[in-house]
Amino acid sequence: MKKPFLNASCLGRIDRCDGRGRCFHVAVPCRPGDPILSEDPYEAVLYNDSVQSRCHHTFHESQQLLRCSGCRFARYSSRAAQKAAWAEGHKEECAALRACAPRVPPATVRLAARLLWKHARQSPGKGGLPANVETLEHHWDSLPDSRKQTLAQMAVLTREYMAGAGAPDLLAPREVAHLLARFSCNSHTICDEELRVTGVGLYPVGAMLNHSCTPNAFQSFAGKRIVFRAVQPLAAGQEATISYVELAATRAERRAALLEGYCFDIDAVKAVEAQPVTERVIPGHDRSAQLKLYSSSPHVMDQHDVALTSLNSSVGGNASVQKGAEDSADASAAQDFESLEEPVPGSQAGGSSMQPAAVIECWSRQGGMDGAELARDAEPCVEVLRSAAVQHHAAESSLAADDPHGAVAAGKAGLRQLDRCHPHAQEHVWRMRLLAVLLRAQVCAGDSWPDALDTARRLTPFYKRLYPKVWPTLGLHHASVAKIASLLEQDVTALKASQAAADILQYTHPESPVLQEQWQLLYNLQREKGSRSDALELQDV
């Protein structure tokens, strides 16, 4: 093992590991909640839609922001922040943004430009990339041609954008494309305490943490500084892992996202994937509703999948959203900055442009079941799942279009569809997704809190099963339940949810106002409970 980093905020070291390149080992035993690494980004930028509400330098939200009079794009929480930002790269950025106004390049293009300007400032005349960026994986040779083409077009865009600042040509187009490919598999999506996406940053040491679908650490952010914390006890020398993808998804979906975004296969260590014996497109639905039939249970599905997709005792199902032809759409819109926004780690849950689809994977648990019989059982469910997927898409679109009532209607319609499915489909992945979008819509609409509480409570068992015990999404979900229940004066529910939230958030958000809020709520609820039991006792007397 190499020496630990001198960086005092790092409790580990980088080593080589079998088949996965480099990895991060903790140097000392850690308890849940212990920070194992915290790091400022080598470079970071806000996403375009966060720019109006957040400081360009600190990434903190603010009601009163000062707008840069040069580019009229960047906004700052104070003069000091503006001054610091100017010295740290906004000087060149401001000129480039002015030159391409009113268009604004996507965040990853702005990130690449800032990184190259920074390197030129710190190592004048050296060229190339900083050493800690150069060594990051880019997997260029494994990328499909369509992806290479998109990255090449983004590289052209980056160079055009940088030329606006009158800077010398810093990197050849091919090298810029490789840099953008490095972003795809090494950058981190920056979120605030409530897990709202704010920007994207490159953290060279943080990029050493490998993926696991049962991670023992997770990342959160203080402004744009990343902090990795343990979510389980870690022994000295143990590898720290995070999840690169949404954990509340089926294995098939996680596998596809990892293959596409990070070029590795979570099933690579297992035997050859089970091949379906029959594959059929459901009539009238192109490839958007498909049936795949296996003669026996495909070993690649895990418990997680079975919980999310089982339909009945002899048939299993798996409905997934298939990614549309994003790359070719991007390629044909090379001149349109916004359409070239790149997916980055942790951000693949998006995809509002996807075509909703239902793919059902059926297998016989006993093996040897008659294929026609399986198909007959499953086919009506495919139709129902397909409709549920369509309603989910409609609900997401309505929410994005600021129409929460439309989203509530679509979400409820989707859930009603699913009620027609086999009772064992109660735990299907589309039910979880419909409940999640319905809850967001009901909270946005703000006119039926009892319904919102009911939705939130129906979602809880899914999240408890799918996320690790200590996980921010689960903690924040309990916090939402507590808030809605306390609004409705359902104190017992509020108290339980608030306690569950605080039990998690004390590890995941130890220094954040989100946890303070829970302590306050818990305190108020316990005090009220106390005074009510005092009152009762007095009455009894």
Ligand SMILES: C[S@@+](CC[C@H](N)C(=O)[O-])C[C@H]1O[C@@H](n2cnc3c(N)ncnc32)[C@H](O)[C@@H]1O
């Ligand atoms: C953010 S980097 C992690 C550090 C990387 N191992 C390295 O040496 O630079 C992501 C890349 O690491 C590899 N990787 C991460 N987790 C993995 C896993 N569970 N199985 C296989 N490869 C993995 C993949 O090549 C992936 O594209």
